[in-house]
Amino acid sequence: MHKIIFISLLLFTLGNHTVFSQTGTEAVLVAKDTLKSNDIDPLTPAKAAFFSAILPGLGQAYNKKYWKIPLVYGAIGTSLYFYIDSNKKYHQYRDAYKSRLEGYTTDDLAFLDNNRLIAGQKFYQRNRDLSALITIAFYALNILDANVDAALLQFNVDENLSVRPVLYPDNVTFKTNVGLTFNYQF
Known part of the structure; x- marks a missing residue:
């Protein structure tokens, strides 16, 4: 027994x-x-997202993806630059239009008529608002990237499970064919 x-x-x-x-x-x-x-820490993605929310790029540094930090600052910085520039020009056109309504014509935009000043205000206001949305989108994308990257770092990738591209000759026509192989080893 x-x-x-x-x-x-x-x-x-x-x-x-x-x-x-x-x-x-x-x-x-x-x-x-x-x-x-491998020990899986379920809080690692949340930590990376929190760090990126506090300071953009810090979550990427936490994930040891240092090459992404200049991309984060380049994207957020460029859209922030366009926001500041459009906001400055919007206020310049608005102030010129207001001074025209008060009867003053001594401004940098004296060569433009009132319709052009109104069109300029609308143009730069739209660009300012769009730049603000893009800045917020890049900030959120920074947080999302840090979260997803931290989650994928813990993903188990080994040689027991793989999908690889393969080039193999056709036995009849002797032409090269392209395919995928799915390998699973127990």
């Missing part, structure tokens, strides 16, 4: 390392997994 239980437990744990321990008259079977388990 004991031999049948022992053989069934041995077959059940096939592929795993087994360690036997004996205390008193009972035999205890301890099985250990053969695959190396």
Whole structure:
């Protein structure tokens, strides 16, 4: 009876390392997994997103993706530059139009008539608002990138599961074909 239980437990744990321990008259079977388990921290993506929310690019530094930091600052900085520039020109056109309504014509935009001043105000106001939305979008994309990148860093990628492109010759026409191979090793 004991031999049948022992053989069934041995077959059940096939592929795993087994360690036997004996205390008193009972035999205890301890099985250990053969695959190396990486510790997964479920808070890592949240930490990276929090760091990027506090200071753009800090989440990318937390993920050790330092090459993304100039991209983050370039995107946010460029859109912020266009916001500031459009806001300055909007106020310049608005102030020139207001001074025209008060009867003063001594401004930098004296060569423009009132319709052009109104059109300039609308143009720069639209560009300012669009630049503000783009700045907010790049800020949110920075946070999202840090979160997703931190989650994917913990993703288990090993050689047991792979999809690879393959070039293989056709046996009939001897032309080269392109395909994908899906490998799964137990």
